[in-house]
Amino acid sequence: MSTVPIDPRTLPGETGMVEPRRLAWLPFSPWHLLLFPMAIVMLVPLVWMLVTSLETLNQTRHFPPILWPGTLQWSNYPAALRSAPFGRWFWNTTVVTVVVVASNLLLCSLAAYAFARMEFLGKKVVYFLLLATLMVPLQVVLIPTFLIVKQLGLVNHLGALIVPNLANVFGIFMLTQFFRTLPIELEEAARIDGASRLKIFFTIVVPLSTAALATLAVIQFMWTWNDFLWPLVTIFNEQAYTLQLGLQSFQGSHTTEWNLLMAGNVMSMIPMLVLFVAAQRWFVRGIATQGLKG
Amino acid sequence: MADVAFEHVNKVYPGPTLAVEDLTLTVGDGEFLILVGPSGCGKSTALRMVAGLEKISSGTITVDGRAINDVAPKDRDIAMVFQNYALYPHMTVERNLAFGLKQRKTPRQEIARRVNEVSATLGLEDLMKRRPGQLSGGQRQRVAMGRALVREPKAFLLDEPLSNLDAKLRVQMRAELKKLHHRLGITTIYVTHDQVEAMTLGDRIAVMSAGRLQQIGVPQDVYDRPTNVFVAGFIGSPPMNLFRGSASGGTVSAGSFAFSRAGIPDGPVTVGVRPEVFRPAGDAPNGRPRIELLVEVVEPLGDEVLVHGSVDAHAAQSGAEEEDAMLLADGSTRAPVTVRLEPGSRPHPGDRMMLAADADAIHLFDAETGVRLA
Numbered sequence: 111m112s113t114v115p116i117d118p119r120t121l122p123g124e125t126g127m128v129e130p131r132r133l134a135w136l137p138f139s140p141w142h143l144l145l146f147p148m149a150i151v152m153l154v155p156l157v158w159m160l161v162t163s164l165e166t167l168n169q170t171r172h173f174p175p176i177l178w179p180g181t182l183q184w185s186n187y188p189a190a191l192r193s194a195p196f197g198r199w200f201w202n203t204t205v206v207t208v209v210v211v212a213s214n215l216l217l218c219s220l221a222a223y224a225f226a227r228m229e230f231l232g233k234k235v236v237y238f239l240l241l242a243t244l245m246v247p248l249q250v251v252l253i254p255t256f257l258i259v260k261q262l263g264l265v266n267h268l269g270a271l272i273v274p275n276l277a278n279v280f281g282i283f284m285l286t287q288f289f290r291t292l293p294i295e296l297e298e299a300a301r302i303d304g305a306s307r308l309k310i311f312f313t314i315v316v317p318l319s320t321a322a323l324a325t326l327a328v329i330q331f332m333w334t335w336n337d338f339l340w341p342l343v344t345i346f347n348e349q350a351y352t353l354q355l356g357l358q359s360f361q362g363s364h365t366t367e368w369n370l371l372m373a374g375n376v377m378s379m380i381p382m383l384v385l386f387v388a389a390q391r392w393f394v395r396g397i398a399t400q401g402l403k404g
Numbered sequence: 405m406a407d408v409a410f411e412h413v414n415k416v417y418p419g420p421t422l423a424v425e426d427l428t429l430t431v432g433d434g435e436f437l438i439l440v441g442p443s444g445c446g447k448s449t450a451l452r453m454v455a456g457l458e459k460i461s462s463g464t465i466t467v468d469g470r471a472i473n474d475v476a477p478k479d480r481d482i483a484m485v486f487q488n489y490a491l492y493p494h495m496t497v498e499r500n501l502a503f504g505l506k507q508r509k510t511p512r513q514e515i516a517r518r519v520n521e522v523s524a525t526l527g528l529e530d531l532m533k534r535r536p537g538q539l540s541g542g543q544r545q546r547v548a549m550g551r552a553l554v555r556e557p558k559a560f561l562l563d564e565p566l567s568n569l570d571a572k573l574r575v576q577m578r579a580e581l582k583k584l585h586h587r588l589g590i591t592t593i594y595v596t597h598d599q600v601e602a603m604t605l606g607d608r609i610a611v612m613s614a615g616r617l618q619q620i621g622v623p624q625d626v627y628d629r630p631t632n633v634f635v636a637g638f639i640g641s642p643p644m645n646l647f648r649g650s651a652s653g654g655t656v657s658a659g660s661f662a663f664s665r666a667g668i669p670d671g672p673v674t675v676g677v678r679p680e681v682f683r684p685a686g687d688a689p690n691g692r693p694r695i696e697l698l699v700e701v702v703e704p705l706g707d708e709v710l711v712h713g714s715v716d717a718h719a720a721q722s723g724a725e726e727e728d729a730m731l732l733a734d735g736s737t738r739a740p741v742t743v744r745l746e747p748g749s750r751p752h753p754g755d756r757m758m759l760a761a762d763a764d765a766i767h768l769f770d771a772e773t774g775v776r777l778a
Contacts (some may be wrong), residue, residue, distance in 0.1 A: 295490035298457050304478035304507030317494045332576075 153388045154216065163187070163372035170368040183369065189375040195326035198349055204381075205353065206271045207334045214330045215323055217277040222285030223311055239285075240279050248339065256343055270344040271352065275334065288322040289315060324389045331385055335378075353378045406468030406591055407433045408454060408480075411537035413463035415449050415615075417709045423449045424663070425615040427463070431559075434589040438606035440596055442638065446615040447595045451561050454593065455484050468558055483552035484561040484633060491536040497523075497547050498532040504555050522550045525584075542573050549584070560592040568600065578604055599639050603627065611635050613723065633774035636767055637722020642710060642742040645682075646720040648771065649675040658769065659717025659739065663693035663763040665778060672771035674720045679710070679744040681765045688760035697741060699755040709745045711757075714738035723774070726771045 139302060164182040190196060224230070225237050256265075256276055264270040293317065297373055298312045316323070338354040348359075357374045410430040415424040424446040430436040439447040452458040454465055454475030464471050468662040472480050483504075491500050498519060505515045515679040523529050526546045536544055545565060552560060566574045566581075582605060585592060596602055602609045603623045610620040611634075630636035636644045649658030651668040658675040685694050695715050721738035743759060751757055768777040 159528070293488065293490065295486045295488060296492060298455075299484070299486060299490040299551075300492075300503070300507075301457070302455060302477045302484050303504035303551075305503075309507065314492060 127376055159372050159375055162368055163376050165369050166366060167369055170372075186369050186373040187377065190370040190377070193367075193370060194356055194359060194374075195349065196353075196356065196374065196377070197350075199351050199353045200378075201269060202350060203335060203352040203354075205330055205377075206268055209272050210275045210334045211327050211330045213272075213276040214278050214281050215327060218281035218326065219285050219316065219319070219323065221277065221282045222289055222310070223275050223315060225282070225286045226289035227294075228307075241283060244279050244283070252339075252343060259344060265344055266350060268350060271334075271337070271341055274340075278330060278333075281330065284326060285319070288319060292318055295347045328385060332382060335382060407431060407435075407461065407466075408559050408591060408593060409466045410450070411464045411466070413450070413465060415446070415453060415458060416461040417657045421616050426454070426616055427615075429617060429620055430612055431465060431593055433593055434591055436585050436592045436605060436607045437611065438594050438596060438602040438609040439612060440599055440602035440609055440638075441612035444614075445612040447597075447612050448563055450612070451484075451563055451593060451595045454480075454559070455482060455561055455604055456480055459764075481558045482561055483555045483557035483559075485545075485548045485552050485563065485565045487555075487564040489536075489548035489565070491544055491551070493536050496533050496535055500536070500547060501528075501550050501554050502553065511555060516696055518554045518556070525553070526550045526664045534574050540726045541569050542577060545569065545577060549581075553588075558591065560590050562592065562594045564596050567596070567598070568726055574601075575748065581605060600641060601638070609639075610648075611638060613638070629776070630676075630775050632752040632765065633674050633676070633720070633769040634723045636776075640678060642679050642744070643722070644676045644678050644767070645739070645741045646716075646722055647675045647677075647739050648718040648720045649673050651768070657764075659695070659715060661693055661695040661715070661717055661761075663761075663766065665763065665766075665768060668777055669755075673777065674769040674771050674774065675767065676767035677761050678765070679742045679764070681761045682741070683761070684745070684749070685758035685760040688762075692760040693766075694758055694760045697743065697757045697759050698738070699751045699753055699757060701753065702751055704747070706747065708747055709749045711743045711745055711749070711751055712745070713741055713757075715759075720771070 145388070158175065159180065161177060163186055164184065165176060165179040165186075166183055169176050169179050225233065259265055259270045259274060262273065264273060296318075297310050301313050305313065336354060337346055337352070338358070339356045341352045342358075343354060348356075351359075353374075357371060357378065361371065410427045410429050413424060413427040414422070416422055424673060427446075427450055429437075433618060439450060441447050453460050454467075454472075456475065460473050464473060466472065467480060467482065481535075492503065495503065501519045501522060502515050510518075519524055525534060526549060527541075528546060528550055531539060531543060531547070531592065534545065535604050539547065545568075548565065566577055566771070569577060578601060594601075594605060606623055608621060609626055611618040611626065613634050619626055619635045626635060627639055632745070633646065637646060647658035649656055649661075650671065651665070651673045652670050654664055654666050654704065656663055656665050656668060656670070656673060656675060682697075685692075697711070697713045697715055699711055699713045701712040703712070717739040718737060737740070745751075769775060770777055
């Protein structure tokens with residue numbers, strides 16, 4: 111049997127459809143010519159931050175900026191940790207973020223389920239009012255919220271960062287919309303099978319909502335971990351600082367230790383990156399489970 | 405096992421929309437009752453009221469003599485199979501089957517016993533560790549049946565469980581369902597819009613339209629003696645041919661079609677002739693009413709031939725499906741007709757065939773009310 115060489119570009123695609131021939135001199139889609147420069151633009155600040163964190167202070171002040179410092183100053187990292195109670199700030203931020211994220215996942219999902227599936231007096235009005243609060247900027251409610259937190263005796267305490275953020279309207283809205291897409295027959299079948307409302311919520315609805323819950327967790331984590339303004343307003347004691355507030359202390363009135371500041375920033379970014387990577391698994395599993403016809 | 409009774413049941417949605425109107429019927433102990441009707445006729449609503457998924461606006465539903473209007477779905481001792489099966493996608497087949505029993509705090513050994521028994525009955529043993537997404541349509545349907553069976557309910561409620569299957573599988577599963585019912589004898593209420601399923605599966609069928617019960621009876625009786633023009637047009641595939649006619653002095657005429665029928669009051673009538681009642685005139689005994697068919701489309705089906713054409717008469721509407729009168733090139737209206745012939749028949753489009761019909765097999769309905777006259 112003789113073999114004839116086949117130009118793979120003439121073979122049908124995976125769907126069986128005949129696809130247009132790719133340009134011979136371009137081994138990838140032309141869209142990459144746009145996407146690649148955009149990706150570089152997105153990555154430049156992050157790379158610059160990493161490079162700066164490995165330079166000496168003099169190198170950081172050099173113009174034009176040095177893209178590769180030659181000798182990497184890994185000592186900037188322990189120096190950043192020693193120059194401030196970094197470990198304490200990391201712990202504070204972790205406690206606040208974990209509590210806020212867990213609380214949002216629980217409270218937002220319960221509220222969203224009520225709005226999505228239950229009928230009660232004033233439901234539409236309450237939902238509308240909640241959505242309306244999304245239009246109000248933080249700056250408008252900053253002072254009233256501070257006064258409430260002060261009355262609760264939480265100023266200069268991690269509770270000031272936790273209590274006002276226990277539930278997020280955006281999370282309620284997002285999960286309400288998601289729960290409405292779940293087939294109601296699943297819950298009806300569970301009701302006939304004998305499950306209570308709460309049982310249905312935890313055994314049927316929540317397992318099918320991992321993608322949406324992971325999304326909310328990542329978004330809330332990001333917002334809480336990176337929050338600067340609210341901690342700035344409510345926390346004055348350096349021991350109660352969060353990471354973002356603490357990193358600001360590297361910026362002096364006359365001089366800024368950019369290399370140590372960037373080293374601190376890189377370290378504060380690591381949990382976010384880890385979470386994003388971990389959340390991918392939940393996104394995929396959630397979407398795969400939901401895609402199955404039940 | 406138990407009987408299920410509807411007593412003057414109404415369901416009103418805000419609007420107001422009357423989804424079910426004065427429904428009164430009884431499903432006997434061990435009976436397989438089909439609720440059949442077009443989309444939106446209220447059959448699924450009636451079923452959901454039995455399940456407790458819809459509140460009953462007025463009237464009473466009883467299961468085994470006990471009124472269940474205010475009883476929670478989980479306490480009604482009924483099991484339901486949904487149109488899309490509603491299998492829990494994140495649970496294995498085994499967990500799906502066991503879920504209802506776990507909610508009732510059934511002992512673990514009893515759960516295992518029932519799950520094993522049902523999986524053996526339905527041939528699910530090899531599928532227990534799979535998730536619904538890894539199953540075929542027929543397998544999912546069996547798992548859904550199994551989830552209902554394992555509860556050993558007093559009554560089964562099935563909401564169009566075969567509608568998501570392909571045609572061949574549907575025929576196969578129909579037979580499986582019938583065998584299962586014969587074996588287990590559980591009171592079953594089955595909802596479908598497919599009148600072939602209705603005719604083949606049910607001990608009795610209840611035809612519904614616009615929220616009202618039109619007729620209830622043994623499938624063959626409903627087919628042979630529809631109580632009104634809606635049932636006549638809905639039950640039977642192809643549907644009954646309906647013509648506008650008039651009765652005068654014991655003679656009924658519809659276009660060029662005429663025959664004698666005693667005891668019919670004078671006035672407009674609707675004449676109904678089933679496709680198989682028309683025979684080629686040459687094959688029919690003399691004296692039968694005749695009409696000429698202009699052949700339009702011929703559909704050989706192997707065991708029969710369906711011939712679609714038009715006759716010189718005015719079509720009547722059953723309300724089950726809209727039939728548009730065909731306009732010929734000269735602008736006159738003719739009634740569309742479907743005829744069922746022997747497999748050897750081979751008319752051609754454009755042919756004119758003379759058809760005859762047994763006058764005793766022709767149905768007559770009041771033209772205004774649609775109620776059966778004879």
